[in-house]
Amino acid sequence: MERVNSTSLTEFILTGIPYPLRLRTFLFVFFLLIYILTQLGNLLILVTVWVDPQLHARPMYIFLGVLSVIDMGISTIIVPRLMMNFTLGIKPIPFGGCVAQLYFYHFLGSTQCFLYTLMAYDRYLAICQPLRYHILMNAKLSTLLVTGAWVAGSIHGALQAILTFRLPYCGPNQVDYFFCDIPAVLRLACTDTTVNEQVTFVDIGVVVATCFSLILLSYVQITQAILRIRTTDGRRRAFSTCGAHVTVVTVYYVPCAFIYLRPETNSPLDGAAALFPTAITPFLNPLIYTLRNQEVKLALKRMIGVPCSRSEVGFQKKFL
Template identity: 55%
Template sequence: MSVSSLCKKMVMETEDPNQTMVDYFFLEGLMYTAEHPSLFFLLFLLIYGITITGNLLILITVGSDSHLCSPMYHFLGHLSFLDACLSTVTVPKVMDGLLTLDGKVISFEACAVQLYCFHFLASTECFLYTVMAYDRYLAICQPLHYPAAMNRRMCAGLAGITWSLGAVHSAIHTSLTFRLLYCGPCRIAYFFCDIPPVLKLACADTTINELVMLANIGIVAAGCLILIVVSYIFIAAAVLRIRTAEGRQRAFSTCTSHLTVVLLYYVPPVCIYLQPRSGGAGAGAPAVFYAIVTPMLNPFIYTLRNKEVKRALKRLLGQGSQKSPAGSPPS
C-alpha cells in the first residue's frame, strides 16, 4: 500500500468543523534510513538494548548498594529511570517503522500520548539536572550544613517537585498542540510526534502555539541552565580554595559527569525548539542525539567517572557470579 493511499484512509470525513478530521498520522522517519532499513533496525535495537540494560543496571545498583545512599545517587536513580523511559517512548516506534510501512502509522490519540510522555520525561529530566546541581553546590560549598539541608525528606520532596513540574509543563504543550484542527496533510516529517513537526500540519494559525512554546520552553530551559551555571560558579570557586590536589580532583570528579550530561542534554534542544518552523526531517539529527543517544551514554558517563559507582557495580556483579548454579549443592 502506498503512502498516499494510507493518508487517504487516515482522514475522517466529517461535517462538524470543530471535530478533528485526521484520525492517523504517518511518521516519515529519519533521513537516509529507508535505503538500509534492516541495518538501521539492528543499530537501533543495539542502542535500545544498551540503553535499557545500562540504566536498569545503574538503577538496581543504586537501589541495592548501601554504600550509595547519598542524595547524589538518589537523584542518579531517578535520572536512570527517566533515560530508560525516554528511550522507550521513541525507539520502539522508530524500529517498527523500519520494518513495515504500517509501522510508520500512528493514531491521533497515540500521537498525543507520545508527545505528552516525551515532553513530560524530557522536562522532568531538565528540572532534575537543576536539582542535582543544587545538591553538588550544597555538598561542596556548605559541607557542614549538607546532611541537614539535604536529608531524606528533602530529597523525596525535590524529586516529587521535578516530576510534578514536568507533568504540568508537558500538559500545557500537549493541550495547546492538540486543541487545533488537523484536517490534512497527515505526513509528519519526523521520526516521532513532537511539537514543531505536528504544528506544521494544523489547519489553523499556530502563531500563539509557537510563541507559547518559545516562551515556555525558553524560560524553563534558560532558567534551569542559569541556575546550573550559577551553582557551578560557586562550586568552582570553592574547589579552587581546597589546598590539596587530591581534594580538588575528588571534588571535580563528582561534578564533571553531571556537567557532561547537562551539555549533551541542552545543546540539541536549543537547535530544535528555538526554531519552531525548522522542525522537519533535517532537525531529526539533533533530536536523535538527545532523545536516543544521550540516554545510552549517561550510564557510561557516570560509571566511568565515578569510582564509587564502579565499585558498587563490581560488588553487584561479583555477588551474582558467586551464587551457586541452580540445582547444585553449595560448596
C-alpha cells in the first residue's frame, strides 16, 4: 500500500465525549466513583471466589473470577483516560500509548467474549448434563479453557493493533473519540482504509457472531431443560444460576454490535454506546452477580462472618 510522504505523528489528542462545561466537575467525580467502585466490586468478587472453598474449586466461579480480572483491566485502560477529558488543558496520548490502549482493549474485550461463551457452556453442562457435569467440566479443564481464551484474545488484539497502525498517520492527530479505538483512529490514516475496515468488520463480526450464537444455542437447550423440571423451586434455582449471566451478556453484546457491526458512521451515539462495554458493564457485573446469584451472596456472608438464615442454609445444602 502506498504511503504518504509526510511526517508521521508522534501523539494523538482524544476529544473525549461532548458535555456541557458546567457539568465538568460532576462528570469527573461521577466517573471517578465509577472507576473506584468497579475496582472494589470486582476485587471483592475475586477475593470471595479465591477465599471461599465452596466456590474456588467450581468452574463457574473460576470463570467469574477471571471475568472480574478482565473488568478491572478494561476499566483501568479506559476510564482514567476518559476522566482526563474533564480536566483543564489538552493532554495528548503518545503514539505508543494509543497502540497499547487499542491492543489491550481488544485483547481483553475479545477474551471477555470467549469467556462469556465458556460460562454459557458451563451452565449448559450443569443443567442439561448434571450427572456427567463433574466429568465433562472440572477445575483442570476450565483452567485450560480460560488459558485458551486468553491466548485467542491476545492474538485477536495483536491482529487488530497491527492492521490499524501499519497505516501511515501524518495528520491531523485529533481522534474524535474518548479512547483509541479502530473506527476513530482509521479516520486519521493518510491512505485508503477500505481493506482495514473490511477485515475489522469480518474479524470482529466472526468473533461476536460465533460467541453469541454458541451462547444462544446453549440457552435454548438450557431453557428446554429447565421447563422440564417439575418443581417450581427447582426451576427457580436453575434460572437463578443463569439470570446473571444472561443479563451481563445482553448489556455487553448489544452495544458492541451497535459500534462494530454496522455501516461506518460518525454518530454521537457511538460514544454513548461505547461507554457500556468500557465503563458501565465492568461496574455493573459485580452488582449483578452479587444481587442475582444466591451462592455468591452466601459466600460473602461466610467470608465476613454474618450468619445465614435457615432458608439460605437449606438452599446451600440443596444446591451445593
